[in-house]
Every structure is written in C-alpha cells, then in structure tokens.
C-alpha cells in the first residue's frame with residue numbers, strides 16, 4: 001500500500017527532479033544484498049588480462065565492448081580503472097577481489113533471487129505506482145561499490161541519455177544506499193530543477209558498427225559500437241552543456257592532474273553550479289528523474305559506499321516505447337525479449353533468466369539460481 005511518505009516523495013520528485021526517501025529498505029534487506037554481493041564477488045574469477053573497466057566520461061562510447069553489451073540481462077563484473085595493472089590489464093597484485101570492482105550489472109534483478117526479491121517487492125511497486133507509473137517495466141539494475149581510495153567519479157549526466165524512451169523520457173532511477181553515503185565517500189549530487197531542461201544527448205548503437213541494411217549501411221566491426229548523438233545544440237543557451245559528460249568547472253582535478261583539489265573545494269564548485277549533495281544512511285533511497293543532472297565525486301575516504309540501483313521505464317501499455325538504439329537490449333537482435341513488468345496487480349513475475357519467479361510480496365524463487373549459481377562471466 002502506498003504511504004504518505006510515498007506521496008511526499010512523488011511531489012518532491014515532480015518539483016525538483018530528485019527526492020530522498022529515508023529508511024526505504026530495512027537493515028535486514030540491506031544486509032541480504034551486501035552479503036549476496038560478497039558471495040557473487042567471491043565466485044568471480046578476475047581476468048588475467050584485458051579486464052573490463054567502467055568509465056563515464058567521453059571515452060565510454062569508444063571503449064564499449066561485447067562484454068558490456070551482453071551484460072544487459074546477466075551478471076557481469078566491471079573493474080575500477082585504479083584496480084587494473086596497466087602492464088597486464090589484469091588485477092593489480094595484492095589487491096583483493098572485493099576491493100577491485102566498480103560495478104556489477106546489469107541484470108541482477110532478473111538473474112539473482114536476492115536482488116530480484118527487493119527489485120519486485122511490494123514497497124518498490126507501491127512507490128512507483130504512487131509516482132504515477134501505470135505499466136512500469138524494469139530493464140536495468142546495477143550494484144556500485146565506490147571502493148575506498150580508488151572509487152572513481154561518475155561524471156554529470158541525465159539518465160535518459162543512456163535509457164531512452166519515446167514519445168517521452170520515462171526512466172526513473174531508484175538509487176538505494178546499502179551503506180552510508182557521505183561527502184567524502186562519494187554521495188550522489190543532483191541539480192534540483194534541471195529535469196525541466198531538454199535532454200542533451202543519446203548514447204546510441206552506432207549504425208556504422210552494427211550495419212543498417214534498410215539504409216544500405218554495411219557493418220564495420222572496426223567502428224566504435226556506441227556513439228553520443230547530440231539532441232540539441234551545444235551553443236544553445238543551456239549552461240549544463242559546460243559539464244555534460246564531465247564535471248562542472250572546479251568540480252574535478254582532471255584538467256590539471258598535477259593539482260590536487262580537496263573535496264571541500266570540489267563541493268563548493270558543485271554548489272556554485274547548482275548541485276546539492278544527497279548524503280544518505282544505509283537504507284535510504286534517492287529517486288532520480290530521467291532528465292535531472294547528477295554525478296558523484298571520487299571516494300577519497302577509507303569507507304566503501306555500496307549501492308543497488310534500479311532503472312525502470314514506462315512500458316508499452318502506457319504508450320511508451322524503448323529505443324531500439326539504446327545499448328541495453330535483452331536477447332539477440334532477432335529475438336529481443338520484453339523487460340519484466342513490476343506487477344501492480346500482485347501477479348507473479350517470471351524472470352527472463354534461470355526460470356525464476358518472483359512476486360511483489362517478496363517471495364523469490366529462482367530455479368537454478370540459488371546462491372553462487374547466478375551466471376558469472378568475465379572477459380579475459
């Protein structure tokens with residue numbers, strides 16, 4: 001049942017493009033996801049070479065790989081840049097697996113029973129319904145580690161750049177803190193009100209790489225898999241173009257790598273650009289609108305900042321269509337599967353992977369997906 005808390009969050013989301021729901025998940029739910037991820041990482045075999053890192057800057061389009069594209073409905077492991085030995089492309093010596101990963105994605109909600117139980121839970125369905133979704137479907141989930149010391153920044157972006165729908169942008173981020181998120185371990189920052197600004201870019205499958213028979217374009221495997229298409233003019237009167245896919249001026253030290261910029265200085269620069277920090281306790285949830293600008297700073301502290309994110313969109317019954325140009329597609333091109341529905345009628349959801357079934361009441365069963373059996377692949 002939707003609560004007053006849900007109604008308040010829905011109103012804040014509409015006004016600011018971002019909202020904080022305190023105590024959304026219980027300590028038991030957070031602990032279940034933390035320990036499940038620890039077990040999944042224990043079972044992961046880090047590559048000895050060519051490890052997959054995850055990055056959010058301009059190079060993201062150039063470096064997207066099959067391992068990334070194939071992660072849509074599976075459990076794939078992406079390392080922190082700082083965890084990779086540049087000489088070998090494998091894990092740095094003496095670094096433990098548990099401290100090496102940037103994120104795990106993007107199908108934990110369909111491939112793992114513990115994450116599925118939360119993802120399709122009644123509390124998630126009620127909240128999303130209160131926000132106004134009538135046919136919510138769940139394409140993506142990810143677990144972000146923000147490792148102590150090496151957890152990298154997430155540059156400023158709008159989620160609809162990566163998860164695009166027509167005729168309107170409908171992606172909603174449900175960012176759940178499994179551990180406290182603070183100014184020093186890299187909490188999320190958002191720019192309230194920016195959700196009313198236009199969407200600036202679309203991260204698209206590159207027809208030059210994949211080919212487009214209808215347009216007579218022959219596939220060229222050497223071309224990048226993804227491109228950023230500009231949806232409005234950089235010279236337009238949109239201040240946010242200055243930090244699109246980057247950090248607002250003063251928010252990062254990468255322009256002058258020799259200069260060390262303190263967290264306080266970066267925070268001050270972010271505030272000047274209109275961003276506010278969203279510090280969370282474990283169990284708090286941040287709601288993120290499709291077009292609100294948001295980012296996070298690197299983790300310079302000794303504390304990790306584990307989070308579990310869902311990204312849902314409106315589905316076909318709400319007259320909304322998932323872009324076939326989006327990076328994230330389930331199944332082979334010829335046989336693309338539909339995304340699982342967040343059932344508002346209490347009916348069970350049959351998961352795309354492993355023959356699992358989950359209900360909003362939270363009782364997840366997933367044939368063949370007991371602890372340690374979720375599909376784990378890594379590129380070597």
Ligand SMILES: O=C(O)CCC(=O)C(=O)O
Nearest residue numbers: 144154159173175296309
């Ligand atoms: O967790 C973070 O640091 C950023 C997450 C984010 O940008 C997102 O979920 O869209």
